[in-house]
Amino acid sequence: MQQLVKRTPADYRWVRPPEWCPGCGHFGVLQSLYNAFAELNLDPSKIVLVSGIGCSSRLPHFVRTTSVHAIHGRAIPYALGIKLANPSLEVVVVGGDGDLMAIGGNHLLHLGRRNVDMTVILMDNSVYGLTRGQAGPTLPPGLKVKAIPKANPQGEINPLLLALTAGFTFIARGYSYDIKYTTKLIVEAIRHKGSAFVQVYSPCVTYNNIMTREWYEKRIYKLEEADPSWDPVVHDEKEVDTKIRKALDKIVERDRLPLGIFYKNELVPTFEERYESIYDPNYRALPPALQPIEVDGKPVVDFEKLIADKIL
Amino acid sequence: MKINFLIGGPQGRGVETASFMFIYGVGSAGYYVFARREFWSNIAGGRHSYVVGSISESWPAPAPGNSVDLALTFDGHAVLEHVFHLRRGSYLVYNTEEDSKTPDSYTMMSKALAERLKNFAKEHGFEPTVKGYVEYLRQNGVEIIGLPYNKHITEIGRKIGVTSPVMLARFVNTFVVALGAALLGLSEEHVASGVGFALGKKAEVIEQNKKVASEAMKLVEKRVATLQQRNPQTKRVFWNGNEASAYGKIVGGVRFVTYYPITPATDDAMTFERLMPYPVSKNAGELSKFEKIGSVAFQAEDELAAIAIAMGGAIAGARSATATSGPGFSLMAEALSLAGMMEVGVVVTLWMRSGPSTGQATRQAQQDLLFSLFIGHGEYPKIVYASGDLEEVFFDNIKVANWAERYRVPVIHLVDKNLSNTFAVMPLPDISKVKITTVRPVVYPQTQEAEAYPLDEIVAPKLLPGISNAIFHLNSLEHDPEGDPEEDPVVVTKMFEKRMAKIRLIEGEIPPEEKVLYFGPKDAEKVIVGWGSTKPAILTALDELKDVGFLYVKMLYPFPSNIVREYLKGRKTLFIENNYMGQLALITRMFAGVEPTAVAIKFNGRPITTDDVVAAYRRFETGENVIKIESDL
Numbered sequence: 001m002q003q004l005v006k007r008t009p010a011d012y013r014w015v016r017p018p019e020w021c022p023g024c025g026h027f028g029v030l031q032s033l034y035n036a037f038a039e040l041n042l043d044p045s046k047i048v049l050v051s052g053i054g055c056s057s058r059l060p061h062f063v064r065t066t067s068v069h070a071i072h073g074r075a076i077p078y079a080l081g082i083k084l085a086n087p088s089l090e091v092v093v094v095g096g097d098g099d100l101m102a103i104g105g106n107h108l109l110h111l112g113r114r115n116v117d118m119t120v121i122l123m124d125n126s127v128y129g130l131t132r133g134q135a136g137p138t139l140p141p142g143l144k145v146k147a148i149p150k151a152n153p154q155g156e157i158n159p160l161l162l163a164l165t166a167g168f169t170f171i172a173r174g175y176s177y178d179i180k181y182t183t184k185l186i187v188e189a190i191r192h193k194g195s196a197f198v199q200v201y202s203p204c205v206t207y208n209n210i211m212t213r214e215w216y217e218k219r220i221y222k223l224e225e226a227d228p229s230w231d232p233v234v235h236d237e238k239e240v241d242t243k244i245r246k247a248l249d250k251i252v253e254r255d256r257l258p259l260g261i262f263y264k265n266e267l268v269p270t271f272e273e274r275y276e277s278i279y280d281p282n283y284r285a286l287p288p289a290l291q292p293i294e295v296d297g298k299p300v301v302d303f304e305k306l307i308a309d310k311i312l
Numbered sequence: 313m314k315i316n317f318l319i320g321g322p323q324g325r326g327v328e329t330a331s332f333m334f335i336y337g338v339g340s341a342g343y344y345v346f347a348r349r350e351f352w353s354n355i356a357g358g359r360h361s362y363v364v365g366s367i368s369e370s371w372p373a374p375a376p377g378n379s380v381d382l383a384l385t386f387d388g389h390a391v392l393e394h395v396f397h398l399r400r401g402s403y404l405v406y407n408t409e410e411d412s413k414t415p416d417s418y419t420m421m422s423k424a425l426a427e428r429l430k431n432f433a434k435e436h437g438f439e440p441t442v443k444g445y446v447e448y449l450r451q452n453g454v455e456i457i458g459l460p461y462n463k464h465i466t467e468i469g470r471k472i473g474v475t476s477p478v479m480l481a482r483f484v485n486t487f488v489v490a491l492g493a494a495l496l497g498l499s500e501e502h503v504a505s506g507v508g509f510a511l512g513k514k515a516e517v518i519e520q521n522k523k524v525a526s527e528a529m530k531l532v533e534k535r536v537a538t539l540q541q542r543n544p545q546t547k548r549v550f551w552n553g554n555e556a557s558a559y560g561k562i563v564g565g566v567r568f569v570t571y572y573p574i575t576p577a578t579d580d581a582m583t584f585e586r587l588m589p590y591p592v593s594k595n596a597g598e599l600s601k602f603e604k605i606g607s608v609a610f611q612a613e614d615e616l617a618a619i620a621i622a623m624g625g626a627i628a629g630a631r632s633a634t635a636t637s638g639p640g641f642s643l644m645a646e647a648l649s650l651a652g653m654m655e656v657g658v659v660v661t662l663w664m665r666s667g668p669s670t671g672q673a674t675r676q677a678q679q680d681l682l683f684s685l686f687i688g689h690g691e692y693p694k695i696v697y698a699s700g701d702l703e704e705v706f707f708d709n710i711k712v713a714n715w716a717e718r719y720r721v722p723v724i725h726l727v728d729k730n731l732s733n734t735f736a737v738m739p740l741p742d743i744s745k746v747k748i749t750t751v752r753p754v755v756y757p758q759t760q761e762a763e764a765y766p767l768d769e770i771v772a773p774k775l776l777p778g779i780s781n782a783i784f785h786l787n788s789l790e791h792d793p794e795g796d797p798e799e800d801p802v803v804v805t806k807m808f809e810k811r812m813a814k815i816r817l818i819e820g821e822i823p824p825e826e827k828v829l830y831f832g833p834k835d836a837e838k839v840i841v842g843w844g845s846t847k848p849a850i851l852t853a854l855d856e857l858k859d860v861g862f863l864y865v866k867m868l869y870p871f872p873s874n875i876v877r878e879y880l881k882g883r884k885t886l887f888i889e890n891n892y893m894g895q896l897a898l899i900t901r902m903f904a905g906v907e908p909t910a911v912a913i914k915f916n917g918r919p920i921t922t923d924d925v926v927a928a929y930r931r932f933e934t935g936e937n938v939i940k941i942e943s944d945l
């Protein structure tokens with residue numbers, strides 16, 4: 001019965017309203033997620049939204065899906081554990097630039113190389129909103145946002161550049177005030193087979209007084225509008241290098257900031273596929289979370305057979 | 313009958329292979345073996361490493377002491393390392409071709425030991441050469457079997473048609489083991505089964521080594537003992553502590569193990585990984601249609617991830633564990649506090665080693681008891697449980713997995729380097745004793761919201777994503793029953809009490825005999841108190857120490873205060889621990905309000921031996937109350 005239901009964005013709205021500053025970019029990401037889930041008509045009990053800590057990481061509390069609001073920086077490994085134990089779940093990570101790129105940066109790198117079939121949405125405002133405006137790891141050097149005493153002496157990370165080198169097989173960038181477009185990117189990211197990374201510029205209206213709506217809107221443009229022939233998809237193994245180079249070219253642009261899908265390659269096997277072929281042919285049919293482990297309290301594994309080669 | 317042995321030589325050049333060959337050979341003759349490996353935190357490099365153990369007709373085999381009956385050495389360095397581990401009546405097998413070497417010849421010997429040895433030779437008026445030390449030992453009643461190893465091996469090689477120096481060098485293992493086997497009166501057939509076990513699959517190599525063994529055995533006529541073939545009447549297993557742990561996990565239904573490589577924990581997770589896929593038993597219900605089943609064994613990018621991924625696995629519904637040691641455990645603190653808050657049942661198998669910091673990565677310690685009890689910020693329920701021997705390691709893995717699922721708290725299972733590197737030929741655990749108590753998840757007929765933290769239950773009904781048809785929120789922030797952030801003082805109080813009520817629940821449900829065991833005379837006036845892997849040594853010492861009891865504590869948190877207080881009431885206590893602070897003594901005072909009479913501590917990276925226990929007890933009897941143990945075998 002449940003499959004026949006056609007859900008609307010409102011079906012994913014939790015009873016309690018978001019607690020963000022009015023105008024915060026994060027609202028746009030939230031609405032885009034509602035829209036994307038509705039468009040994909042996902043059963044909210046089969047989605048697991050996972051986050052760390054930050055204003056952005058509060059997002060799961062405003063969504064009517066199962067969620068895990070974990071600790072700062074660790075959303076990805078929590079999500080990974082859930083996905084690996086039960087690969088049939090739709091697992092989506094959301095988090096801020098502090099959470100995913102600073103304290104949790106290492107996990108992002110390693111998710112990329114694994115290519116587990118899940119989605120990471122970076123809500124990037126280049127500041128630490130929740131701790132009141134310190135510099136985020138994506139804040140360019142020399143900028144002095146409101147709450148920091150002097151201009152930023154540290155350089156910035158380009159999240160997409162990192163994601164590309166880490167091995168993410170889907171890489172996109174959106175802008176939170178363009179909900180329609182961000183929705184589209186998130187839908188594509190969730191549909192993608194493999195690790196997907198979506199950076200969404202999501203201005204902090206309270207602490208980032210430089211990278212504001214106006215600042216972004218002067219710079220952003222859409223890849224496919226600027227170049228109608230833009231095709232980020234790897235259709236054939238032989239195209240990988242050229243597609244990566246093309247993506248790189250766009251990712252490193254600084255003065256103007258392209259939005260859209262930069263790279264998409266479904267020819268790379270997912271971790272789940274590799275695990276199944278190397279370790280356990282029944283992995284996806286019978287993953288850890290779905291295995292019975294006892295019958296009347298007795299183990300289901302044949303101990304003597306398991307240990308046969310150690311018996312004297 | 314009890315024989316203590318030692319096999320020592322330069323690390324990375326076959327000492328391990330030789331030890332497995334020897335142990336398996338003895339085992340194949342029907343004996344039990346209880347041995348332990350000591351090695352440096354290097355892969356090769358020629359530092360001295362050894363295996364020390366005991367052979368016995370019954371199990372448990374007595375734990376070794378500070379000297380051995382039979383020392384099989386690969387080189388002169390090994391002789392020098394063990395000069396003080398031989399006594400009147402011991403046998404030493406050594407290579408006379410090393411006679412002229414001195415402590416300074418061995419560049420991989422610790423400078424400190426070389427100095428101690430040279431001073432000793434000076435004090436006793438002999439030349440600090442291998443020959444000098446050997447003669448000193450001979451004069452003190454040690455039986456010396458000195459042979460020119462390479463000369464003999466070359467001759468044997470010629471007989472069997474092997475002349476390449478590389479090949480000949482590889483025969484040393486078998487040669488040394490065969491000498492030892494001959495001294496123990498083992499038959500050629502048993503040595504051959506050891507050779508077959510240790511040298512793997514290459515038929516030609518095995519045949520050559522069997523011939524080497526056969527020739528070498530003819531070189532010694534003396535006998536330390538005569539180990540007749542015997543029938544132990546029971547299935548026996550040859551394994552180590554890491555392996556016992558992995559088998560316990562698999563049998564106990566753990567299907568999700570994460571790790572970031574660290575000594576001495578990795579082999580636990582990697583055995584779990586290596587054994588996959590696992591054979592399904594005939595009585596496995598719906599699973600019986602599968603011949604084999606799998607699990608997830610996952611190497612994480614660090615321990616921050618290892619614990620988080622394991623917790624993710626548990627959230628999704630798999631029995632999950634991670635194996636680590638001190639440095640990795642330090643990185644898990646924040647996540648364990650989250651497991652308490654978010655109510656996730658996960659097992660950390662903590663293979664303690666000697667710290668602080670990187671410390672001695674391959675050496676023994678029980679230094680992480682206090683850390684395990686208090687790890688993680690804030691206050692939250694947890695279980696800390698220790699195993700003391702390989703049988704316990706196996707069964708406790710099943711128990712802790714049951715508890716993690718039942719109480720949905722982090723469970724820290726304390727084991728250590730000593731257990732990880734214990735190699736035993738012992739009875740196969742009887743798994744008819746195993747009971748897996750799993751909790752069935754809620755399954756709603758249709759998708760609906762559900763409370764992850766209902767106030768009316770201490771442990772909430774089990775909700776699993778994708779299985780329960782439930783929409784629920786898990787949260788690291790203080791929360792209301794629905795899992796939404798909440799800081800209302802009344803709700804906070806209720807939530808706090810609900811979480812902490814698990815401690816009472818755990819205390820009440822787990823039976824006393826799983827928390828504490830008492831050995832020895834009931835009314836003993838004096839009681840030794842210990843925990844973890846000191847158990848075999850203390851139990852062995854108890855045979856010698858009459859009229860003393862042994863209170864063995866397995867449940868370290870929630871601490872069984874009443875039981876411990878009851879046992880210790882009005883008695884004099886000696887706490888024996890492999891750490892500096894006497895950590896069990898501290899928590900006994902803290903939780904049970906019992907003032908320890910004395911502590912015996914050993915913190916030099918070596919385990920506490922049977923002789924250590926006896927000596928510590930004697931000093932305790934003379935009124936010493938802080939007894940530092942410094943023995944080094």
Ligand SMILES: Cc1ncc(C[n+]2csc(CCOP(=O)(O)OP(=O)(O)O)c2C)c(N)n1
Nearest residue numbers: 053054055056072096097098099128129130
């Ligand atoms: C281990 C740890 N260190 C520090 C903090 C404090 N902290 C909370 S949120 C945050 C930064 C959040 O920034 P970001 O992820 O960019 O999210 P935003 O609020 O900007 O959306 C920090 C440092 C914490 N919760 N945990």
Ligand code: SF4
Nearest residue numbers: 021024055129204205
């Ligand atoms: S502080 Fe910034 S990021 Fe946080 S809610 Fe306010 S506007 Fe949004």
Ligand SMILES: [Mg+2]
Nearest residue numbers: 096097125127
């Ligand atoms: Mg931010």
